[in-house]
Amino acid sequence: METEITQNSRCRILLVEDDKIDQAAFERLVKQQGLAYDYTIAGSFAQAKSILTSNKFDVAVVDYLLGDGTAFDVLELANDTPVIFATGVGDEEIAIKAMKAGAYDYIIKDVQRNYLKILPQVVEKALAHKKTADALKQYHNDLEALVKERTEQLEEEKELLAVTVCSMTDCVIAVDVQKRIILFNKVAENLTGWKCREVQGKIIDEIFHPIDEKTKKPGESPIDKVLTSGQTENGSDRDALITRDGSECPISATAAPIRKNDGTMVGIVMVLRDVSREREIDRMKTDFISSVTHELRTPLTAIKAYITTILRDPDMPEQTKHEFLNVIDEESDLLKNLIEAILEVSRIESGTVKFSREPVDITAVIEQVLSAVQHLAGKKNIWLKADIADQLGVLHGDEGKIQSMVMNLVSNAIKFTPENGRVTISARRRTSATAAVAGGTSLLQKQESVEPSQELVISVSDTGIGIPKEALPKIFDRFYRVHRPGKQIKGTGLGLAIVKEIVNMHGGRIEVESELDKGSTFTVFLPLNTQTALYV
Ligand code: ADP
Secondary structure (H helix, E strand, C coil), X not given: CCCCCCCCCCEEEEEECCCHHHHHHXXXXXXXXXXXXXXXXXXXXXXXXXXXXXXXXXXXXXXXXXXXXXXXXXXXXXXXXXXXXXXXXXCHHHHHHHHHHCCCEEEEECCCCCHHHHHHHHHHHHHHHHHHHHHHHHHHHHHHHHHHHHHHHHHHHHHHHHHHHHHCCCEEEEEECCCEEEEECHHHHHHHCCCHHHHXXXXXXXXXXXXXXXXXXXXXXXXXXXXXXXXXXXXXCCEEEECCCCCEEEEEEEEEEEECCCCCEEEEEEEEEECHHHHHHHHHHHHHHHHHHHHHHHHHHHHHHHHHHHHHCCCCCHHHHHHHHHHHHHHHHHHHHHHHHHHHHHHHHHCCCCCCCEEECHHHHHHHHHHHHHHHHHHCCCEEEEEECCCCCCEEECHHHHHHHHHHHHHHHHHCCCCCCEEEEEEEEEECHHHHHHHCHHHHHHCCCCHHHEEEEEEEEECCCCCCHHHHHHCCCCCCCCCXXXXXXXXXXXXXXXXXXXXXXXXXXXXXEEECCCEEEEEEEEECCCCCCCCC
């Protein structure tokens, strides 16, 4: 600090005095007493003013009446330099006024100039005061700097926290103990349909309406539970949320108290997660188990019944026995297929599927499938049509899996097509759109051997019952079956999931187009002669 005084430094004094005799008396005093003063004398207010603009002093001793002003004028310019007023006898009132205006002290000038005797002590006291004031000021400045730094730190931490909460993939809502919303992140906005600025300060119950998914009755808010128990609380696994637009969203909710260091609860933080997908999977698994149980039981019951009949009748004619054994054989095949599908899915799920990689004769595969399903189609008088182009190219892959893929698509087409309908399977080769973009058409024309640009397109279309639009995105999910009231069509919901996995493993893709009561077309695109890895 510019005006800092150290114990050993000399004292810088400004004397403002228009009386030459008083000036001389002061100088004499300094000399005679050997005072460690570096002093400057100003003979008028104007002079004092000019000196003060470019100099700093530890103390100023100012005569009250100056020819061109008063000591009050000097006081105004002195800033933090302590000013000692020197007033004449009888001017005590002015001295008091001076103290009120911020002067540090005053001395009363007497004619004999005895006041000079006490001046050194008054100056000394003023210096000590200034030192304390400076130290205090320094302390105050340091404190202010510290507060500023801490405030900035806190702001940064607050911002970081806000950014973290905002970036969380779960919905986070915090309320105070009056249940007023104090935090509402982006995911909360998406989940509830409310904007953060609309809900700040609102009571949570105004916008958060949990219900029981099964009974549709209002559910208990986990926030209320925390307010009662003072502990972390979880919602039930049947919780759903009614959003702003009135729709229902299955949620999992957890709420926990926010406590201060002394343990007082100051709010509650609640984390919500949209569990639509998990609930859907749970539902599909339950459906699957009941469907599989049913599917297994039907052929088993038939097998058991025929065997019992044969065993109970040792005299059964050979012809009848033979017919019964044939039925048992067919039903056993059904059972075997179902169990194989379940095993296939579990192998795919556990990632232990083994794939061979060999050139596949796709024409032969299609012909084999068609001959295997001929009797099925025949039963419903369905016309099976094949439209296979010449020179399909060489597909490198697993023949068994490709056959299972085609079989699944063709059996579905027959299964979901009413009597007298038509199922067409076609296969051709084409230049893939992606390769054409990457390589350029002209380049492809010149280099017939650029095999990665070629793909095999197999499509299976039928004139069947079709698939509702809203079900299309889900039909490749495991265990998903279109709910068709009044129609009992057997199945496990596994066929298309397996088809999709096989297509993926061969680096291809599958598309579906369908119209209710008109028919469906499943199209598979598989890269030809590429090194596209089959994954295991
Ligand atoms: P599923 O064992 O039920 O046939 P999939 O996984 O093969 O199981 O098929 C899933 C659902 O897709 C079926 O339940 C069916 O409703 C629908 N689906 C599949 N193929 C067809 C088709 N060709 N025509 C109409 N619906 C179909």
